[in-house]
Amino acid sequence: MNKLNLKNGRNMSMLMDFYELTMSNGYFLDGMGDTTAYFDMFFRKIPEDGGYAIMAGLEQVIEYIEGLKFDEDDIEYLRGLNTFDERFLNYLQNFKFTGSVYAIPEGTLIFPGEPILTVKAPVKEAQLLETMILLTINHQSLIATKTSRIVRAADGRPVMEFGSRRAQGPDGAMFGARASYIGGAAATAATIVGEEFGMPVAGTMAHSWVQFYDDEYTAFKKYSEMYPDNSVLLVDTYSVLNSGVPNAIRVAKEVLEPMGKRLKGIRLDSGDIAYLTRKARKMLDDAGLTDCKIVVSNSLDEHIITSILQQGAQIDSFGVGERLITSKSEPVFGGVYKLAAVENDEGQIIPKIKISENVEKITNPGFKKVYRFFDKDTHKALGDVITMADEVINDKEPYTIFDPVYTWKKKTLTNYYVMELQQEIFRDGKLVYNSPTLEETRNYTKLQLDNLWDEVKRFENPHTYYIDLSKKLWNVKNELITKLKGEK
């Protein structure tokens, strides 16, 4: 099955910003195309002022890079634009990625400023990867992060992803559902995601089923006869309390119980959820249907779920649609891809920086990696330090972290151990990484959330997780800023 496989199934090579091609052509013609460049993907701000984000989409980036090639039609189209040199077009026609990629695995908690993916490659290649790397990881990290918030609000109740119809294009639905599984969703309505990624699929019935039959009771009866083990009845087509719930109870008694079956659930998709679910719960309980679950699904997100649960809503699981699959309240994950270094003729790595008028847009220069510090006793994450790629932190010795802006804010860690977050994905063009299964990634996310302090996880004003720079990186950065600002 490869409908969604970007290596074998679909060639996305031409989904790149046009300037990637003009720049690559430029480096090529300038004789600089083979210069080794280091590009970092990082993001500046966690969506919705949350305390953490979740890395997702790496598997699709890998497929994309493996499948990257330009066919005859592509070259013909580019030639027609009268912009590219024939030698460059010839190079593209035989394109093969020869560089290295380092990345933080999917499902890892990630924080602003960290290099979540680094490409080390001839600049003419590295430039071409920008658009799809950003697009893929921005999208899936956004949805995984949003889902994690919603799942937290649901407080142990399963969250089902029901958003395909409101997704931004087929991929928005399919890769979004994949990311939602990493973020903790229990199931999806998107059948293809079950088929392709093994995510559990779920669904109940639509209003059309209830409307199609002459009356609600008949519609419920037919459905329960057909699916006696999995009968979840949609009770809000006409009136939840006057007709939907009473008809569901009648079907439970008259149709299912004689078959030795129980009514599995009812679903509400409109109205005052807090009020209606309390009333419905009582009606079901009074009828002896205490095991009948209540599913709700009307424009939910983490805030509405928190609110209706606080109001005493009686809910067993949630179907969450548009606000999850588009991350409606903040539908953009702002990852960027910036040049961090180039190698000179002697193979020395020369750090590069982007200054910008906006201070928060200043980049971290050099070839880097990230260490995560954990408390030895509680195993809680203490903070991250971005270091140069060749730095080694010896966790047998105390380590002093400091705030990169207010450098007098210091803290010396002693009782800790560290984990390097980057993995080598491609080495000189060869894939050297085995992607975990989606299930493994999902479990890995859950584990890490358990190791994160609750204060960082809350929705309102979460505690800011430490993301510091090593002394070496801090020095390189400040020297570059001083040099460039001094030049003016």
Added chain:
Amino acid sequence: MNKLNLKNGRNMSMLMDFYELTMSNGYFLDGMGDTTAYFDMFFRKIPEDGGYAIMAGLEQVIEYIEGLKFDEDDIEYLRGLNTFDERFLNYLQNFKFTGSVYAIPEGTLIFPGEPILTVKAPVKEAQLLETMILLTINHQSLIATKTSRIVRAADGRPVMEFGSRRAQGPDGAMFGARASYIGGAAATAATIVGEEFGMPVAGTMAHSWVQFYDDEYTAFKKYSEMYPDNSVLLVDTYSVLNSGVPNAIRVAKEVLEPMGKRLKGIRLDSGDIAYLTRKARKMLDDAGLTDCKIVVSNSLDEHIITSILQQGAQIDSFGVGERLITSKSEPVFGGVYKLAAVENDEGQIIPKIKISENVEKITNPGFKKVYRFFDKDTHKALGDVITMADEVINDKEPYTIFDPVYTWKKKTLTNYYVMELQQEIFRDGKLVYNSPTLEETRNYTKLQLDNLWDEVKRFENPHTYYIDLSKKLWNVKNELITKLKGEK
């Protein structure tokens, strides 16, 4: 070229909500699967409280329906779920759409409550189409509508779609760019959209180009030598006014003018756009570069564009990214697909309604179409009337429209002509519609916007365009409500 073609390129059949399959299986087993059903797609609210929306995505819906089939893997997967009858799986394996589809063409202005697409088909087929119809039209209509707002704010200046890297998956980028063209964007950075849909592609340079070289002047010089006819220089890598603009001017004088070329433009991607563009314009003008264009591109949308233009920003064109490609301020177009009627054994059309606790969720019953009324003298659109499919409006006679809620609000139109909006797309499974080119659709949108009063087009509190029901439809609807509400 069929990378994006959903008929030949990709099979999206399994991208359907799981309940479409269980319901279809249910109708099938109940012996009701061949009952002719009428489903309407409509939406309830224009995004961002705007005055109009733009229909988009129909061409992809057509491709999807033409390509709909289930392969061996799909059937095997479904079989493994132990939910479906073998006879139904056998039916799916030989699936072919046999119904009819009516729709409002792409690029048409559309309004809440109108059936923008109607499927008349055996219910077992019509049900299966729901997810992809909604997903496709919701997504593209959202982006076309958002782009139209941004293009209006730009007030004649070209808007380029630069959002791929922040789109929600590859399709979000590709079909989003397509929709942006319908909505009035002038070009896209997504190369594949140029290749596949013929949309003009555009791009300048990234910060990486400037950082890559030892200094900004060298970077600009190299680029201008390579692209002397199309040199747009990104001036904010270090400092716009202290270094970027002066270096651009120096390149214009020292590199381009000796070649007989002019500097085409500069681009700003950060900082205080209103202030910086005014300063930059003056510096360029003082250097005799009055023909050098200023392009800006930092987190723009219709509101920011309106604001910076009011502040006297000097801008010739806009590159708009994440806020366009995700419709950030409202990333969901809420189209739904609801059962409107079924045929009985005698072939009579029996209207169906959904009541709901939320009044605005009550549907319009029956097989319907939409008439648009235009003033004979000004050619401005006066309003729309939703009628039964068999109603004929004779524009030689006066026609009284009335508000469907406050029915005493009436208006008799005399000096008008009407246009029926629905087109027949499929007839008994056969495609009978020729999709216009994307360019034609774009021009059609523009024409219609010219025929819409400015009061309906404004961003703040636009005048509400009339969307009324014919007397016949109003009667059918109210009889059904009375009957169902009376039954409780």
